[in-house]
Amino acid sequence: MDSPLALHTRIEDLYRYKLARLGQVTSRKLAAALASFSGKKNSSDATIEDLLGYLPMRYEDRSNLARIRDLKDGVEASLELYVKLSGAYESATVP
Numbered sequence: 001m002d003s004p005l006a007l008h009t010r011i012e013d014l015y016r017y018k019l020a021r022l023g024q025v026t027s028r029k030l031a032a033a034l035a036s037f038s039g040k041k042n043s044s045d046a047t048i049e050d051l052l053g054y055l056p057m058r059y060e061d062r063s064n065l066a067r068i069r070d071l072k073d074g075v076e077a078s079l080e081l082y083v084k085l086s087g088a089y090e091s092a093t094v095p
Contacts, residue, residue: 007049014048 005017011031015024022030032043038050066077
């Protein structure tokens with residue numbers, strides 16, 4: 001894409017800039033989510049300016065990971081887990 005990114009660039013068009021991990025489907029999903037947060041009626045109206053103005057509900061500091069054995073009741077913590085075994089349960093579909 002020849003034109004540079006600008007504040008008015010639509011989020012749905014970000015995939016055209018060949019950004020890592022940002023394909024056409026992801027761009028559309030991001031635009032839809034951002035439109036709902038910023039009060040836009042249509043996801044195609046979401047722009048980079050809206051993205052820069054979006055503030056998350058909270059910030060989680062993941063630079064200081066805790067151990068499970070060190071956790072205490074009522075304290076929030078971030079854990080890094082490695083799953084060695086996982087399984088799934090079959091669920092019935094309701095017609």
